[in-house]
Amino acid sequence: MPSTTTDRGTRAQFATLAAITIVTGVVSSLGAPLVPTVATEQHVSLSTAQWVLTAALLAGAVVTPVVGRLGTGRLRRPVLLGGLGVVLVGTVLSALPLGIGPMVAGRALQGVGMALAPLAFAVARDLWSGPELLSRLSLLSVATVSGAGLGYPVSSLVAEHLGISGAYLFGAVLIGTATVLAVRHLPAAPDGAPQPVDVVGAVLLCTGTLGFLLALSQGERWGWTDAPTVATGGSGLLLVATWVRWSVARSRRGRPTLVDLQLALRPGVRAPNAVTVAISVSLYGLFTLVVVLVQADGSAGFGLDAGLAVTGLALVPYAVASIASNRLALVMARGVGARLLLPLGCLVFGSSLLLLLGWHDTLGQAFLAMTLGGLGGGLTFSAMAMLIVPHVTPEETASAMAFNQLLRYLGFSVGSALTVALLAAYGGDAAAFRATALTMAGICLVAGALATLERTGAAGRAR
Template structure:
């Protein structure tokens, strides 16, 4: 099918379709949070087995992002977006009609595989929008990732409270089908492609290494951090990734161009993105527990699951509200300054949180400050990446950047869960983190933001001339 310029039908339509698709994909991450405690009963299995309904999505999302990016560069970004949305619908239906472990885990894995929409969608915007609209649109889509997670939590909690839990997945199936129809009807293929041979060995090697590392990180607290399974997976993952890296440097058309990834601007942008993901996820994991801790502890706020979700919902809207500011900072001062600003705001938010922990409104204020910083920072990373790599590699490079954010959230989940478990007290039949435990997670998240600031300062200040998007224009391919 010949490429058609999507500007003809309006940049706003393109941005709206990609943004909605990314919101739906991000919704998959928090969709089952309200039913996590009930999963063993709902799926007729043990707690360890039920946790695979969460782990499967995480592993699939981490593995697919760099692969989907490469496929988008090779075969067309619209095709990859369509295929990913089909996976959302199929995976959701699997879960919606099931009451047992294996089909639900399979469906959740398929939902995770749809995460490739995010990096590919961002790169699609760069390909088809007018230059002056790219910065604002990328900022909006990046902020939408937080909206899906934050708004999805209270919506999911309300559904679980007032309807059958299967409705969660029927809702995601309908939303996925709507996005699929919109992409199929309204978008046309991007003109920028880089045909070649798909690196199947590289894809399998990367998948194996990531699964080993992330599986050890997510299951380590249950298995024991010094257990043979955990240490073996960590060692195996590192070994596989070292061998994978050696192979990728030798193959003619690698899945991930490590020489491009090792450029200083790309390397430190990815490191900063990892730390943004680490800092952001702490609010998703820690704040609901603080809000729902029994008030009898003296520091818990005694909120229901639904009330806790509603308290955190404004944070997603704040991310969206700060997207235009992020775009303006990038256009005027560059994406490096935007990323630096976002990380500083995140760190300040956790600092405020250390002083404001005793009332629900204080938690809301703290989460909104952190979310504002995440909203500012999230849009900067794709801009930095797209300004440092050839146009024909933007999807695969953004895929690696999304992978780094996923690794950051996975590491945050493991670290924060381990800290809260280590500093907890027994309150009736449940174990509740101590006040000191909650405070320590704030400190660790704030330190991650500080390290992110250092990494951002190491990104080269000098960039090629920028266009009106505020995104640096890559140097000609011949100079590379």
């Protein structure tokens, strides 16, 4: 029997798009709660095990704008199906007992899934219009966040009973199911040539960021001033700088770039972009600190010695609070204006880290810190589009938001690697835990102060 039609799209097609966004969210969350357990099972340091999270985030940062350009016009369906296939291969590879290297490589392939949600949104725009489209996009947005939130406790529960391999095999089953639905129900995209891709720019950004993060995560083991750390980190920064120059030069010649960097420092755009980096770094700082806290056995002076299932539950309050905070942000934007959301969100999020710094002796305190973090993160991220879009033309909107998304993923990657590096550099004990939380809170609060200063300066210029 054919599916019931709603506007031009069918319910089966919407269920398929929802499955893609939820499942890729679940699979992307297979890193955060599992890091300490991976370190124990694979007999590696915490900084090395953290790459099961960092690798996926870094891949998502670079792949998202590339897939966004490839997935235009007639290539949207094959790119979506191909992306699901890559994620499936990655989950299977991570599940195999081949060691930490293949597991990290598999996680990098899973990072491609982060680029598929925007394509699902694009398919929805092809299938629905008007109020029906807004409803569908809203539901898909919630599905993206709830997918990650659902993935934390479910994957942790599976891992506690079936091990790390079992968690990734569980992810493979989910991705396989979503792929079958996509093959059956995903419509062909309208005709149109795909946009050209800046391959050189993508390679420069990926290798440069990888070098910097590798030096950051391994600096304690290699020696912060020794040749391998300096050479790897310095080469990475040099490649990133080369990517910036390459992208600006191509943009001035009218050639396609990964993202349009000339929009980044435009008044009204630079503050949201700066806060995006800070809040993203701090966000994965909070995630990592809570995961380490919940699973640590107390021998270093801190830790709750709880299992994987409890770790997953500890991350759920963030997802729930961020969804509620998104609604609150819309109400506040209509009442007091969107620009106040940036400093307020940074203040609330910074407070979550300060709370964790002072009180981390019970699960309730960890849950409360994650709830505050979700409220602050939701306020901040909800404000980005509201603040950026009025300062760019309609033709520049996609590029401006793509750059903001890129900054978000890069911030996640840096926060993931930096937190573990700081814990080790500060000594790995309870004092190090507090110092790391204070550092992350400082990053967030400074960004909020800078956003406030720009807001004040803009108000002064307006008068």
